[in-house]
Amino acid sequence: MTNISHEVQRPPAAAAAWGAGSGTSAAARLRQRMPTLDYLERAARRRIPRFAYDFLDGGTGADIGVARNRAALDGVELVPRYGAPGPVRTEVELFGTRYCAPIGISPVGVDGLVWPGATKLLAKAAHKARIPYIVGTLAGASIEEVAALAGDCTWFQLYGLPGRDHLVTFDLVRRAEVAGARALVATLDAPVRSKRPRDLANGLVVPFRTTARTVGDVAFAWPWALALLKAGTPAFANMAPYVEPPATLPKTAGFVQSEIKGTFSWEAVKRLRDAWPRALVMKGIMHPADAEQAIAIGVDGILVSNHGGRQLDAAPAAIDVLPAIAAVAGGRATILFDSGIRSGLDVARALALGAHGTFCGRAFLIGLAGIGNAGADYVAELLTEELQVAMGQIGAPDLPALAHAERRHRGAYAFQTSGSVS
């Protein structure tokens, strides 16, 4: 790994200031124009082509799971408490590394489609804000390139490539270790390809189906088109060593299509455990029995997630299963959460319900699509500020205090088979 400072820096001063949007500076003006993720999202919709927006925004089926994540988070109430002294602190330690906030970046494959050059911008933003970035197997830059930019904020997300007894899977594991990734995050929730109707209708398939509408969309989305000219066509950079050179987009896309099967069996998880010396996290766990199984194998972390509503439209909201999974883990694994987070208040909700850290997939890309290359830096600041404000209102000076916030969560799942390993 490159020699990047490991010391914990504070987020930009604006984050600590009273009313960060006050004043006339460029930073204050940005906060006035884009006070929340919702505003960024509306800008993103205007600035990028429709197929790119649909790819990011869409879920599986009728997008019911996406809506369910949102509604369930909105339904979590936190009771304010007053009179606590001093400023709030958002620092967190995850797997032995300290970060400035419990807000990380989840992996988004083909992120360069949403905003050209996204992977490197996300890596830089993670390093600047000192938050973890789980760079994906299908990201636009390689694990080596990301580690050079993000240093010890780098985590690596792994999909299974079961061909030739997982030859490529374990080569990716080796590369992530050499690059210095702090955690390996294996995605469990993609056993089959899910159906994403908006992508199909937009021709977002292999090979990409160009239509007159696609061309028109790109022409109108000129900020995106300019970014594409600068950054180049999105690529599957991690796959380049495994295809015959030159590793063109059609070749790597074809390789991805035929080789990536997504998930891991529990047997394969055991092999990952044996091969990977640092923190191992299972991503996509939604049932306490699966959490128990993973913990029995010796994983260090459980990332509770329904893939942002992109896998099973009937799945519960991830926030609704979080408390049961945290309870079954009982301190034996670090509990992480994603799916639906759009504000620092959502982060506070997840932390109050048992998560030690949270991640966002769409939010950081909405930032890039909404305001351009500085967008991920801005989202990190925005979410951290909002978390600080929520903590202040709840009277929680730090994250351990937030974990004990008085809350009501009517949607919480009560599992029939809690914790029993199938």
Ligand SMILES: Cc1cc2nc3c(=O)[nH]c(=O)nc-3n(C[C@H](O)[C@H](O)[C@H](O)COP(=O)(O)O)c2cc1C
């Ligand atoms: C466009 C898109 C692509 C994604 N690609 C991946 C991927 O390659 N690997 C993975 O584990 N998760 C992937 N995810 C899921 C995210 O890592 C994360 O679980 C999800 O986005 C969380 O929900 P949120 O977007 O509401 O924050 C993807 C999500 C989106 C929106």
